[in-house]
Amino acid sequence: MASPAQMEEYWRKTRNLLVTTLILWFVFGYVVHLFAPVLNGITFLGFPLGFYMAAQGSLIAFVLIIFWYAHRQNRIDQEFGVAED
Amino acid sequence: MQQQRDAFIANLGRIYGTYTGGFIGFVIFLAILEWLGVPDRIIGYLFVFLTLAVYAGIGIISRTTQISEYYVAGRRVPAVYNGMATAADWMSAASFIGMAGSLYLLGYDGLAFVLGWTGGYVLVATLIAPYLRKFGAYTVPDFLAARYGGNFARLIGVVILFTCSLVYLMGQLKGTGVIASRLLDIPVNYGIFVGLVGILVCSMLGGMRAVTWTQVAQYIVLIIAYLIPVIILSAQKTGVPIPQIMYGQVLQQITELEQQFGIDKPHVQPWVNYDAVNFFALILCLMVGTASLPHVIMRFFTTPSVREARTSVGWALFFIFLLYFTAPAYAAFAKLEIFQNVIGKSVETLEAVQQLPAWVFLYGRIDLVKICGVSAADPQTVFDACRQAGVTTLTFDPTVFSINRDVVVISMPEVAGLPYVIAGLVAAGGLAAALSTADGLLLAMANALSHDIYYKMIDPTATTARRLVVARVLLFVVAALAAYLTITAPAHILKYVAWAFSLAAAGLFPALVLGVLWKNANTPGAIVGMLGGYGVTLFYIVMTNTGAMEPWFGIRNISAAIFGMPVAFVLTWVVSKATTPPPREIQEFVEQLRIPRGPVLMEEARRES
Numbered sequence: 001m002a003s004p005a006q007m008e009e010y011w012r013k014t015r016n017l018l019v020t021t022l023i024l025w026f027v028f029g030y031v032v033h034l035f036a037p038v039l040n041g042i043t044f045l046g047f048p049l050g051f052y053m054a055a056q057g058s059l060i061a062f063v064l065i066i067f068w069y070a071h072r073q074n075r076i077d078q079e080f081g082v083a084e085d
Numbered sequence: 086m087q088q089q090r091d092a093f094i095a096n097l098g099r100i101y102g103t104y105t106g107g108f109i110g111f112v113i114f115l116a117i118l119e120w121l122g123v124p125d126r127i128i129g130y131l132f133v134f135l136t137l138a139v140y141a142g143i144g145i146i147s148r149t150t151q152i153s154e155y156y157v158a159g160r161r162v163p164a165v166y167n168g169m170a171t172a173a174d175w176m177s178a179a180s181f182i183g184m185a186g187s188l189y190l191l192g193y194d195g196l197a198f199v200l201g202w203t204g205g206y207v208l209v210a211t212l213i214a215p216y217l218r219k220f221g222a223y224t225v226p227d228f229l230a231a232r233y234g235g236n237f238a239r240l241i242g243v244v245i246l247f248t249c250s251l252v253y254l255m256g257q258l259k260g261t262g263v264i265a266s267r268l269l270d271i272p273v274n275y276g277i278f279v280g281l282v283g284i285l286v287c288s289m290l291g292g293m294r295a296v297t298w299t300q301v302a303q304y305i306v307l308i309i310a311y312l313i314p315v316i317i318l319s320a321q322k323t324g325v326p327i328p329q330i331m332y333g334q335v336l337q338q339i340t341e342l343e344q345q346f347g348i349d350k351p352h353v354q355p356w357v358n359y360d361a362v363n364f365f366a367l368i369l370c371l372m373v374g375t376a377s378l379p380h381v382i383m384r385f386f387t388t389p390s391v392r393e394a395r396t397s398v399g400w401a402l403f404f405i406f407l408l409y410f411t412a413p414a415y416a417a418f419a420k421l422e423i424f425q426n427v428i429g430k431s432v433e434t435l436e437a438v439q440q441l442p443a444w445v446f447l448y449g450r451i452d453l454v455k456i457c458g459v460s461a462a463d464p465q466t467v468f469d470a471c472r473q474a475g476v477t478t479l480t481f482d483p484t485v486f487s488i489n490r491d492v493v494v495i496s497m498p499e500v501a502g503l504p505y506v507i508a509g510l511v512a513a514g515g516l517a518a519a520l521s522t523a524d525g526l527l528l529a530m531a532n533a534l535s536h537d538i539y540y541k542m543i544d545p546t547a548t549t550a551r552r553l554v555v556a557r558v559l560l561f562v563v564a565a566l567a568a569y570l571t572i573t574a575p576a577h578i579l580k581y582v583a584w585a586f587s588l589a590a591a592g593l594f595p596a597l598v599l600g601v602l603w604k605n606a607n608t609p610g611a612i613v614g615m616l617g618g619y620g621v622t623l624f625y626i627v628m629t630n631t632g633a634m635e636p637w638f639g640i641r642n643i644s645a646a647i648f649g650m651p652v653a654f655v656l657t658w659v660v661s662k663a664t665t666p667p668p669r670e671i672q673e674f675v676e677q678l679r680i681p682r683g684p685v686l687m688e689e690a691r692r693e694s
Contacts (some may be wrong), residue, residue, distance in 0.1 A: 030368065
């Protein structure tokens, strides 16, 4: 088992990743849609962009965010030798 | 036994590949039967009974006498398959049939449901799933009991779990009943029992293990059933069979027609049905609720590792996404059909009324389409009603023309002029969606009773065999109770389902998240927080629904957790600060929870694995 100092560093990195992930979540879950009336003036793939973001764009972002998070967290786990065998 | 089981896991791809091929073959076979002149009703029966037989068959094959198999499928479900099972567990009759209809009615504002029911998985992946998997819980209250020292926290967890899941389960049983009654041409209450038999056969013998493999099979049926009609329709209307992209053009046509008809609530314009505050409040409550509903969380107890629990959430959301990003396309195609072939049409003469599309009368006969205030059962009825109401041309005004939200998905085969077999396929998909969610909910409730109440609180010395008997008996009792309540409950039960999200969000989320992130969260804090958050939410729902109280800040009670959640967080924090911090063992427990390496923490699960 790693030393307490290392464990603290591990948790610090894990927490930073968590905060970054939640910021991304907040941006795609809320912030983008605050601008929906403006974005609707732009056309994307034939869609008004504001509508597109709520109907597809943010959903794609959520899927990618989760896989990205899982990948990054796994790397942190390996770095500190706490990943499962 | 072990080897047999591993051979099964190793061959999952081939098994479910064959199954998918078999299902498509079955649909083609029914299409041939229809072409040969076999009556629709027989095809409906074949759809219901053959799919139910397959689900029940999987349940019987997966029967088990091991506790860890019964509660967490032996923790051997690979990430991708657990993702599929979670998607089926998650997507209910409301997602499958109702969501596209809500989007049709609400336009942009309905996308709050799409966003809320997907974004919540980011919270599941980062805050809930990996830690509860590491703990090795059998149920969500297990975790509350371990973290917050004792059975009182467990009991509160069980009560919250039970109330959220019960209303939700009633909604699913109702959905099952409605679909089975349409396909089999029997009363809805008999339909409920047909569905219930399928659910019980599947889950009683094999618990979580059986439910897992059945849900994977149900996901395959429901996603095929959802995608095929709208792909064909998109090819017909736009020449390209990718509805999710092509409906952008459809939205443009809708916008033009809206201007032509002078409709004041454009489909793509934000915040015309809900104001912005309610839109975002609803998204937050649905997201946090998603991350707190026990029947979803418990699916992530079944993966082989913490790492796979995380990726499994990604797969779950991917499989959910396939349906959710298609739903707005359904809504757009339906709206275009109605704008082009219904709105603006004359109803001045009987001949003109007869020119309306056939699906209007087909669904009018079962009260799902109303014109001039009456069910559009036949042209004569519509003609008479409109003459009496003084309506000469159909408008988008709901008093002149309205459809039930279910029509958007179930009428698509007729709108596209497809054979009955596709309508049967859609119904089979809806049935799969309702059954798979009901399976998960029923298991979550029965497990809370058998594991948390009976084993942990009443008789901790019970033998394995006895515990499994109790688990199965309770499963049956809960199913019977839910069926009884569904049959006697008022018709608008589906409305209550949305409340389950707020109750779970305010009652469970703060205790779960603070339990991992904040070592100093202690027993009194968590208990006061859970009771306070749940209490405030329930109070707000009851008071505003009965009209005894005006909504605060105009927030609709569907988003009641917007008040309950902060209350729960603040109470947990304040009370934890004011009382003694948790003992050293609990702080060490939290440290162990945070690292993936090492055995699961729950002692009982460790003994059995």
